[in-house]
Amino acid sequence: EDQVTQSPEALRLQEGESSSLNCSYTVSGLRGLFWYRQDPGKGPEFLFTLYSAGEEKEKERLKATLTKKESFLHITAPKPEDSATYLCAVQAGGGSYIPTFGRGTSLIVHP
């Protein structure tokens, strides 16, 4: 069974304090790994797709990286507006291509 585990569940940072969120997965044949941002009262908003180990994507203060077993979402010098829940989803090959979502990491950035 495909598994997606995100850690930590919650993270509190001071403004400017860089950190990383983790998404570890066990799937048979990765087709794609997705990162989403979810603000309170909103639907998940797409951030990145990663397809293969070694790939990196960047957007403003966010950088997503991928290895064969996990993905990291690095947040450099975060600002309060980066506060949100970050969701990871994994799409496996081999038949069922339905993405499996992790439980998310709730990030709060204090000014």
Added chain:
Amino acid sequence: DAGVIQSPRHEVTEMGQEVTLRCKPISGHDYLFWYRQTMMRGLELLIYFNNNVPIDDSGMPEDRFSAKMPNASFSTLKIQPSEPRDSAVYFCASSFRAFSSGNTIYFGEGSWLTVV
């Protein structure tokens, strides 16, 4: 593009009543998904359609839940009768060729359901 549009945004209903949630996917998308999100279980896939045809409803919790997609621009999720444990946020999402090269799923703003 207007994105995925859901209605109502908020619904409070009494136990036993019928609830109908509505969704308009992004034009041109051929996959439509219904998800439920709770604190306890996170984001769960309930059912998905491809070209208006239900493909997998194994996530639908009980026979009280049903979903339809009469055309490419409209879908409904119905709960009858509703129970307090159905209280959750229900998301509709759509995608173009969802299972091709990791294509992105786009979510609506959600319908917040409270059953009292």
